[in-house]
Amino acid sequence: MTIRWGLLGCGDIASKRVADAIIADERSELVAACRRTEHLLQDFADRFNIPTRLTSAEQLFAREDLDAIYIATPVFRHCAQTIAAAEAGKHVLVEKPMAYSTAECQRMITACSTAKVTLGVAYYRRFYPVVLRLAELIADGSLGRPLSILATTGNPKRFPTEDWRVVKALGGGGPLMDIGSHRLDLFLQLFGRPRHVQAACAPSPEHDTEDMASLLIEFENGCHGVLQCYFGTLDTPDRLEVIGTDGRATTEDLNAGDLTIITADGRRTESHPPHANLHAPLISDFSDAIVSGRPPIVTGELGMATNEMMAIAYRESSGNRRQ
Numbered sequence: 262m263t264i265r266w267g268l269l270g271c272g273d274i275a276s277k278r279v280a281d282a283i284i285a286d287e288r289s290e291l292v293a294a295c296r297r298t299e300h301l302l303q304d305f306a307d308r309f310n311i312p313t314r315l316t317s318a319e320q321l322f323a324r325e326d327l328d329a330i331y332i333a334t335p336v337f338r339h340c341a342q343t344i345a346a347a348e349a350g351k352h353v354l355v356e357k358p359m360a361y362s363t364a365e366c367q368r369m370i371t372a373c374s375t376a377k378v379t380l381g382v383a384y385y386r387r388f389y390p391v392v393l394r395l396a397e398l399i400a401d402g403s404l405g406r407p408l409s410i411l412a413t414t415g416n417p418k419r420f421p422t423e424d425w426r427v428v429k430a431l432g433g434g435g436p437l438m439d440i441g442s443h444r445l446d447l448f449l450q451l452f453g454r455p456r457h458v459q460a461a462c463a464p465s466p467e468h469d470t471e472d473m474a475s476l477l478i479e480f481e482n483g484c485h486g487v488l489q490c491y492f493g494t495l496d497t498p499d500r501l502e503v504i505g506t507d508g509r510a511t512t513e514d515l516n517a518g519d520l521t522i523i524t525a526d527g528r529r530t531e532s533h534p535p536h537a538n539l540h541a542p543l544i545s546d547f548s549d550a551i552v553s554g555r556p557p558i559v560t561g562e563l564g565m566a567t568n569e570m571m572a573i574a575y576r577e578s579s580g581n582r583r584q
């Protein structure tokens with residue numbers, strides 16, 4: 262069976278990675294592209310040789326020659342578009358963060374379950390070999406009893422005021438929603454469900470979102486997670502570290518995949534680079550999930566769990582200030 266995809270949103274991530282990943286996937290075919298701006302749609306579709314070109318999402322959902330829709334639009338569009346695609350009988354792989362709010366996530370899950378279609382969320386870092394190696398080190402006891410997971414990340418870009426990523430009504434928040442969400446998804450993957458979330462989010466002087474967020478999470482397994490994320494910093498490491506009673510494992514650059522492991526046996530460095538197209542394993546997993554009738558690795562429920570942590574963080578940080 263071949264999964265016939267329609268791509269909704271043909272902006273930055275669609276052109277950098279998603280279209281190529283769908284085209285390269287052995288079970289997939291990229292049949293249709295959709296965005297509202299006609300000349301940019303034609304440029305995109307020419308570049309990737311996509312036969313069907315539409316400027317209306319409704320027309321895309323109505324196509325009978327499509328099995329799945331990849332939603333790569335700004336966050337505030339994810340919920341309504343996922344629900345409409347599901348109601349039209351299409352499987353949905355939606356970009357991260359899953360939606361604007363946890364209530365929206367729940368509506369998306371319900372719509373997909375009612376329509377009996379598969380819902381996945383594009384947290385592609387779950388598939389990184391370095392993250393899977395961290396999971397293995399935790400599971401096989403190499404680090405002793407796991408205690409904490411620490412992540413620091415940032416996007417150096419200073420986004421212009423009109424960019425949807427720094428407009429709360431469009432992106433839902435700043436660096437926490439945009440890049441912190443990826444790391445929170447890894448926290449869920451490695452340490453499981455959270456029990457308690459505390460946070461401080463620093464309001465940006467230029468935008469109506471935060472430009473720095475710090476979260477302290479206690480997990481149900483008793484471990485701690487610490488996340489710091491930033492927009493507009495010159496040199497923020499993309500660091501992920503797991504500390505246990507008998508060792509620690511650290512990657513100083515998550516996208517590069519070098520992992521330093523320190524245990525009683527000494528210190529060693531391993532190399533676990535990601536796939537050349539970071540979205541490729543995600544597309545492959547989702548296509549396989551549809552074909553074999555199993556859930557994808559990153560389900561709607563997991564996407565919602567990340568949104569829940571972010572919602573608590575925003576609530577906490579506005580409620581815990583001294584006046």
Ligand SMILES: NC(=O)C1=CN([C@@H]2O[C@H](COP(=O)(O)OP(=O)(O)OC[C@H]3O[C@@H](n4cnc5c(N)ncnc54)[C@H](OP(=O)(O)O)[C@@H]3O)[C@@H](O)[C@H]2O)C=CC1
Pocket residue numbers: 269270271272273274275296297298299301332333334335336338356357358425439
């Ligand atoms: N950029 C990246 O590196 C990554 C982005 N993502 C995620 O992918 C999603 C899309 O991000 P990105 O590709 O960067 O976004 P862009 O702003 O580059 O592209 C957005 C796309 O959505 C369409 N669109 C539809 N409605 C709107 C609207 N109301 N406002 C603006 N655009 C609209 C745009 O086309 P048109 O206006 O013509 O309809 C455009 O094709 C987000 O969820 C993001 O978090 C994920 C991983 C990486």
Ligand SMILES: O=C1CO[C@H](CO)[C@@H](O)[C@@H]1O
Pocket residue numbers: 416439440443
């Ligand atoms: O992984 C990513 C890289 O940076 C982008 C812009 O901040 C994010 O949206 C994206 O999720």
